Amino acid sequence: MKILVTGAKGQVGSQLVEKLSGGINTHVELLAVDRHLLDITDELAVNACIERFRPDVVINAAAYTAVDRAEQDELNAKRVNHLGPLYLAVAANKIKATMIHVSTDYVFSGDAKVPYIESDTVDPQSVYGETKLAGEQAVINTNPQHFVLRTSWVFGETGANFVKTMLRIGRERSDIRVVCDQFGSPTYAGDIADTLIAMAKRSMEHECPWGIYHFSGSPYVSWHEFAQYIFDEAYAQRCLNTHIKVKPITTSEYPTAAKRPLNSRLNCTKIATNLGVYASDWRLAFKDIKAYL
Template sequence: MKILVTGANGQVGSELLQAALAIKYNVEVVGYGRSLLDITDIDQVKSILAKEKPNVVINAAAYTAVDKAEEEINLAYAINEKGPENLASFCNELSIPLLHISTDYVFDGSKIGAYAETDVPNPTGIYGKSKLAGEQAVIKNHPLHYILRVAWVFGEFGNNFVKTMVRLGKEREQLRVVADQKGAPTYAKDIAETLLKLAVQINSQTSNWGIYHYCGDTPISWHGFAQIIFEQAKQNNILTSTPKVLAITTKEYPTPAERPLNSILNCDKITQTFKLDLSNWQAGLGNVFNAWK
């Protein structure tokens, strides 16, 4: 099986290329970063797909700068909506299944309890709105798709909360971190493994297309996540000491884009349909620190 990965230089894209080296998947993965494949350019999409002739496409390309999206509206929609539309349209022409990554930010965070795939999206910011538009574009243009909504992604590659906390932990003795936003951190390598597992079973099981939620196994606040990051960083000698972490509210830390207070995703559908485990994010955090040593 040959899998083409877009956004190959990002958090999940990089992990997909690493995970594909494992013999257990027996797949060939070709990765394209934005410099080689701009998914907003339909001619590039057609040219690369025609050249590579993959069995499956995984779209890991995305505009993820949540706050900057409030200003760079056109760019966010180009990458998060038009790009997936281009991929879905041409994958449909070639009958190539498409796996697309989406986000918890399609929800407004007002629900009490975890969000299921059947809950109605209501994004509050441009990032979430553009990602929802991308989901809709995929659904409209290609029936053979899996849309994987993930949350609070971190890993060894790219920019993420863990890297930010470690950097700040080296610079400061005290930090203020939001405590009233809840979610489940998700290790990028686990997302990559899940996508590969979905891809390799497509030939034998193709009746379960649709949207799926996938995230960490234990919800926590950003404040709680920061505390665990610092504890593990110290244990792994990444930090010599742990800063004091003060709990603050979302209102005390205003940002250009509104964040959902509740980002917890119900993942029963994917665990029951495909018998997959959720991301053990604390173990993943340990893996990240081991890789950084």
């Protein structure tokens, strides 16, 4: 199986490269590219790359993820989150390759009272969410052999994320405040990579349940609860000398340029039923918290 991975140096992309390059996946011929090797917003470059490599599967892990900056940088967010997936999906379809695209909970308004299922009405409240939704729709409308994987609250050892930010702040000060009225699922990048690989393998079968799927970590928590868990583990594993107590605040007390969903919880029943992939316990990713320092 030949796999093209974009966003190869990002949180999910780096995990994909590590896992697909390992001994367990010796049957995979991998081409991993970052934005310096392939600008996915360059249609001609995308066409040339896919025509030359001729992958069986394209996994798009590239994204514009600066949620607040996107509010003033809509053009670039659209280029990466909408046009990039469009060019990849069209080029993949020309050679009958599968397109797997990583998306986000931000396609929803966040106003629901229960976890979102795949068929719920989309209503993004930010430029980031709008451009990610446009990318989803581009993939769905141009390549019938597609998986769209929505996930949430991604963290990993590579790149910038909430876990790394909390650990850095924890070493700098003891007065830490985190919102307590936004709920979702932290999701380890390595578990997302495993899910994408499972999708790639499933795509090679004769009958494949294409479509949109939700995958995230378990259990659901607030950002405040997530932060407290991080600090408790850091202290227990002697990565912090002080046992930090996080102060809960409301969203209104912490204004941001982009509106955050109050409810980012994703229902993962469909992916369990159709693909045999189950929500992962994000707490298992903290067995060695030093990896995030």
